Amino acid sequence: DTYFDIKKIRTDFPILQQKVNGKPLVYFDNAATTQKPQQVIDAINKYYEGYNANIHRGLHSLAEKATTAFEETRLTFQKFINAAESEEVIFTKGTTDSINLVATAYGRKFIKASDEILISGMEHHSNIVPWQMLCEEKGAKLKVIPVDEKGEISLDDVKSLINKNTKIVSVVFASNSLGTVNPVKEIGQLAHKFGAVMMIDGAQAASHCKVDVQDLDCDFFATSGHKMYGPTGSGILYGKREILEKMNPYQGGGEMIKDVSFEKTTYNDIPYKFEAGTPNIADIVALKSAVEYINQLGKENIVQYENDITAHAHKRLAEVPGIHFYGTATNKVSVVSFTIDNVHPYDVGMMLDAKGIAVRTGHHCTQPLMDHYGIDGTIRASFSVYNTKEEIDFLADSLKDIVAKFS
Numbered sequence: 001d002t003y004f005d006i007k008k009i010r011t012d013f014p015i016l017q018q019k020v021n022g023k024p025l026v027y028f029d030n031a032a033t034t035q036k037p038q039q040v041i042d043a044i045n046k047y048y049e050g051y052n053a054n055i056h057r058g059l060h061s062l063a064e065k066a067t068t069a070f071e072e073t074r075l076t077f078q079k080f081i082n083a084a085e086s087e088e089v090i091f092t093k094g095t096t097d098s099i100n101l102v103a104t105a106y107g108r109k110f111i112k113a114s115d116e117i118l119i120s121g122m123e124h125h126s127n128i129v130p131w132q133m134l135c136e137e138k139g140a141k142l143k144v145i146p147v148d149e150k151g152e153i154s155l156d157d158v159k160s161l162i163n164k165n166t167k168i169v170s171v172v173f174a175s176n177s178l179g180t181v182n183p184v185k186e187i188g189q190l191a192h193k194f195g196a197v198m199m200i201d202g203a204q205a206a207s208h209c210k211v212d213v214q215d216l217d218c219d220f221f222a223t224s225g226h227k228m229y230g231p232t233g234s235g236i237l238y239g240k241r242e243i244l245e246k247m248n249p250y251q252g253g254g255e256m257i258k259d260v261s262f263e264k265t266t267y268n269d270i271p272y273k274f275e276a277g278t279p280n281i282a283d284i285v286a287l288k289s290a291v292e293y294i295n296q297l298g299k300e301n302i303v304q305y306e307n308d309i310t311a312h313a314h315k316r317l318a319e320v321p322g323i324h325f326y327g328t329a330t331n332k333v334s335v336v337s338f339t340i341d342n343v344h345p346y347d348v349g350m351m352l353d354a355k356g357i358a359v360r361t362g363h364h365c366t367q368p369l370m371d372h373y374g375i376d377g378t379i380r381a382s383f384s385v386y387n388t389k390e391e392i393d394f395l396a397d398s399l400k401d402i403v404a405k406f407s
Ligand code: PMP
Pocket: 031, 032, 093, 094, 095, 096, 097, 124, 126, 127, 172, 174, 175, 176, 201, 202, 203, 204, 224, 226
């Protein structure tokens, strides 16, 4: 793998150097959260050691330095997703927070009884529950694009479900449970044809897929820092200016206001209108280092490397007796979900952990998707830039051992 210096990349991640249960850590739970490179850890420390101060209002030097660093992340993220303007990038706690922001600040204002909201059958709970809550409040209807056996959705199904009552379409870019990459651009075009807004859940996509919000022409895009080598509790919501401007605020408090009196409050301009209170400054500052880390490796290189090791995983894991894969879409990110006949996913997870291998077992916050397949959950191995084919071979061999023990 000449285009990727995997040895060097692995040394960037201090956590990978440790042993778990006496074995070298093999971290395959990247769809839950990725590990953090030294650059991101250093950025958090540097902030607290050198220029911790509250942002935007302070005139003193530390406050100015903190404000500049905070706003630099916004500019870096703007470029990262190719937003037209930096004001279209709002800082949040993460994808869940971003979707709740839209459901509250857009949904409460614009959704009425008999309106429809369209999502897919492979959504994370965070792209289901906020819409359900909104529908309950407004008497609106939640509709669901079905998932087929391969773990894909079809544009024909979208066409048959969308109509003039559809006001919001919100679909996951890449599924955290199956890896499927959905045709979100084409779905967005259909949404716009009927006057609906298009939201993309980009939590699993941001570090694994090319993201260009202007090319996708989405109205909203949400993602989480912690799934792209950045800190937990940091994320963004992208929204088109003209839509953000006509939305209500999300939360009320400091920073989101222009003028406050007991009679009337006027709101700040975007993005600050949606950033009430003291934000997670340290982690948002460090999020810039995560974006730079991805940029340095190069998105195209990442995609190529991850596709390569994921194909290797499918090939090697297919050798495991009694294995069933969930999510065999042609276009997918580095997530491999499976069950094994006669062995409970939980037992597999425990036995792999004894070998130092971290996988996720269960429903992966996609219970309706598991219901669709008639299972409680899967075993999920999800890969990142620091994973290797050797680690995947070790997983395949370990799974064969486990099956042998159970038969
Ligand atoms: N959507 C998808 C596809 C996800 O993978 C996740 C996180 N696993 C979320 C939404 C929720 O993100 P967070 O927990 O960071 O808010």
